[in-house]
Amino acid sequence: MKIGIVGGGTSGLLSALALEKMGHDITVIEKNKIGGLCRSEYVQGYTVDIGVHAITMLNDGPLINLLKRYARYIPNFKPYGDYYIRLDKLYNIPVSMQEWTTTSIIPNRDKVLIISRMIDLITSGFSKDTSVYQVIEDMNLSEISLKFLNTICYFLSGEDMRKTPLWRLFTGAGYIPEDDILPFIYYEDLKINPLKTVLFKRINRERIKKILKEGFLHSIKSGSKKYLNKFIKKSRYWTQGYPLGGIQSICNSILYSLDRTEIVQGEEVVEIAQYREREENPGYILYTQDNSYYCDVVVYSAPSRYLPDITDLPEIQERRDRLKGIKFTKSLTVWIGYHENPLPYLGSEIWIDHPCWATCVTNYDKSLAPPGKHLLGFSFVNTKREEALSVIQEKLSIDIDRTHMLHFQECIPEQASCVVGQYFLYPKIREDFYVVGTDADPRSMGITRAAYSVQVMLSEFERSQKNKD
Ligand SMILES: Cc1cc2nc3c(=O)[nH]c(=O)nc-3n(C[C@H](O)[C@H](O)[C@H](O)COP(=O)(O)OP(=O)(O)OC[C@H]3O[C@@H](n4cnc5c(N)ncnc54)[C@H](O)[C@@H]3O)c2cc1C
Known part of the structure; x- marks a missing residue:
């Protein structure tokens, strides 16, 4: 099968790697430089990454699992170390309850208020669009505490606490499983679409219903010891790392593992048209300024807010407003x-x-x-x-x-930032049209988020192939 991939960043390249190893013919079309944001530049003798990076979930996350399965080698990651906050000196950023009770960053009164509010929220739950600000606004916190919470929000979503959803703070700190937010993002109307196979593999239909009914924080109460421990004990960050050789090393390990994939660099896809001449299996044509590329399946890894301008697929046009409204941060x-x-x-x-x-x-x-x-x-x-x-x-x-x-x-670090009211596109648009990248999955951040979307796409793609056979 011929697969055309629009965009050659982490998500486009990981998609190419996996789909090539499944036996397909891949063409990646990249308008700028291969690697996208997962790249390093060479400036006056320095190897400079695009942005300061820490790679999350290296123990058992989607990036490492895809590389283990499909790449020839995995880059060497050095454990990331700790996160600090600079005031008069460096302080550890409090994450566990133990750290919250002992931190000297914020006044004692605020600590007591914040911890008791956290416990309340963990036991009573909250909605997907509850912002961090909404749950602290009545607490009359000191200026330092407000600034501190605001900064953590910027760090996790690129926005302040009025725009950062509480779930982002809680998943970022490891208090709730990343997967537990998925039903809220994709099943707002409580109707569970049986096609969304990845969720069903990871958390079954009954669990999704339960999470939706009770609020996702109840999943902690109902038995996830691992996550409760993160709230109580100091066990964190050991899953993060930095790749030796710079962020380019991740991109290089994928490029080195590709055998047959055709990479077109410096051409922008300006139109994705359906190829209607063949009645059965019609396929698509990817037009650039100078060339056109035929493919049976499209994997689009560029920002999905541009999709309505370059394709007239009804599944995209009916989501036009939501796609155009995707918010990002510079x-x-x-x-x-x-x-x-x-x-x-x-x-x-x-x-x-x-x-x-x-x-x-x-x-x-x-x-x-x-x-x-x-x-x-x-x-x-x-x-x-x-x-x-x-x-x-x-x-x-x-x-x-x-x-x-x-x-x-x-x-723009992530195509869609995790803000209140954000729209995330589900990777499967049609049996032969998929979207990957950081606007196609809300879990974790950056490179890990991009890799999550690729896992979902692969799972849906394989299922479509099985159904055809
Ligand atoms: C300051 C900063 C800090 C960051 N920190 C972290 C971090 O700590 N941890 C982490 O994991 N991640 C971090 N990231 C983010 C991470 O690098 C990205 O989220 C990830 O690499 C995105 O991969 P992607 O494939 O989804 O998108 P991209 O890398 O953006 O790839 C999309 C590609 O599509 C191409 N394209 C767009 N339109 C077209 C078109 N029409 N035709 C052809 N090609 C097209 C683009 O040129 C681009 O190369 C950071 C990024 C920045 C900038």
């Missing part, structure tokens, strides 16, 4: 090559007055910088370059005039 990353290392520990820190995520990636891999130099990455949300530089200067006393390398990147 990030600014500043990369600095410096002779000193102001972040001499494994892990990241966040700043709360100007939400920023800062890491020294040469702590994981010295080869990312010239000898004796350090590579520091700072990702901001909605911040201008000059403002970002002055914050960095102020926080870490870095002399910007003495930097060895200074590089800016403006990107």
Whole structure:
């Protein structure tokens, strides 16, 4: 079967890898550079990733499972370390209840209020569109606590606490299983569509009904010891890592494992038309400015808000408004090559007055910088370059005039950010048309999220193939 993949980022390449190994003929069409956001650039002797990255769920997550199954080798990941918050000094970010009770980041009164509200929410449940702000607005928290919660929200969704859903905070902290939010995202009308096979494999129909009926936080109550423990004990982050050689190493392991896939770089797909000439198995034509590519099946991995403009498929046109309304966040990353290392520990820190995520990636891999130099990455949300530089200067006393390398990147980290009222497209549109990427799954973040969507697509695709046979 000929499969055309639009976009060559993590989700497009992982799809190509798996579908090629299943015996199909694949063409990937990428308008810019292969790898998309999962890429590193080479700047003045430094290996600079697109954005500061930590890869989640490396123990048993979708990325690692797809690579184990289909790739020739898996990149080496170094354990990520810890997350800190910089105030007068560095503090651990509280995650477990034990840490919440002992943290000195926020005043004691706020700690008591926050912990008791968390327990309330865990026992009574809440709705998918409840925002973090809604559950704390009546608590009269101190400014530092509000700033802290706001920053954590930016970190998890790219938006503030008014726009961040509570479920994102709770799944991000590991208090509720990522899968338990799926029924809420895909089955708002409580009708369970039996075609959605992945959910049925992972959590059966009765469980989905139960979750929908009781509220997903009840799944903790009804027996998930593993998740309750995360709330109570300090057991976290060990599943996160950073790939040696930079984020490009993930992309390279996929590219090295492809044998027959045709990769077209530098061509933008401007139209996806149905090929109606063959009555049985009609297929599609992917038009670029200069060429046209025929395929039996389309896997679209570019942002789905552009889909209504390039295809007239009724299944897409009927979702036009929702697709066009998908909300995303812009990030600014500043990369600095410096002779000193102001972040001499494994892990990241966040700043709360100007939400920023800062890491020294040469702590994981010295080869990312010239000898004796350090590579520091700072990702901001909605911040201008000059403002970002002055914050960095102020926080870490870095002399910007003495930097060895200074590089800016403006990107959209996830095609759909996990905000209140967000629409996520389910990967299967038709038996022969699928969508993958970070707007086709709400679980986890970034590369792991993209990989989740590929798992769902593969499962649906295999099922369609079996039905045909
Ligand atoms: C600042 C920042 C921090 C991040 N931090 C993390 C992190 O800590 N952990 C993590 O896991 N992830 C992180 N990410 C996000 C992660 O890198 C991405 O979410 C992931 O790589 C997205 O993969 P994708 O395939 O869904 O999309 P993309 O990588 O965006 O791929 C889509 C591709 O489609 C191409 N395309 C678009 N339109 C067309 C068209 N019409 N025709 C042909 N090609 C087209 C694009 O050029 C692009 O290459 C971060 C990203 C940024 C920017």
